[in-house]
Amino acid sequence: MLNQSFFRTMADEKGILNNQIEVMDDQGFKHYMNVEVVIEAIENAPASEQKAIKDIFSRIDFMNGDLMHFIEHLAKGLANNN
Numbered sequence: 001m002l003n004q005s006f007f008r009t010m011a012d013e014k015g016i017l018n019n020q021i022e023v024m025d026d027q028g029f030k031h032y033m034n035v036e037v038v039i040e041a042i043e044n045a046p047a048s049e050q051k052a053i054k055d056i057f058s059r060i061d062f063m064n065g066d067l068m069h070f071i072e073h074l075a076k077g078l079a080n081n082n
Contacts, residue, residue: 007039008043018035019034031082
């Protein structure tokens with residue numbers, strides 16, 4: 001895929017792009033979404049937020065951390081904003 005974003009490439013390389021996420025919002029409702037939904041939200045975020053998220057993705061990758069933990073954190077934020 002041409003012009004694939006850094007975020008999409010990283011999730012794809014980690015094999016998590018199609019993973020399902022289950023998060024509970026602050027009011028106790030369960031939400032289900034794919035990692036791809038979170039990636040799309042990142043891709044549509046302001047440049048300053050994208051830069052901060054890119055830095056975190058890169059640090060997690062450098063430390064061989066689990067990117068899903070951070071993506072689940074972002075998914076919870078999305079669930080609470082909708």
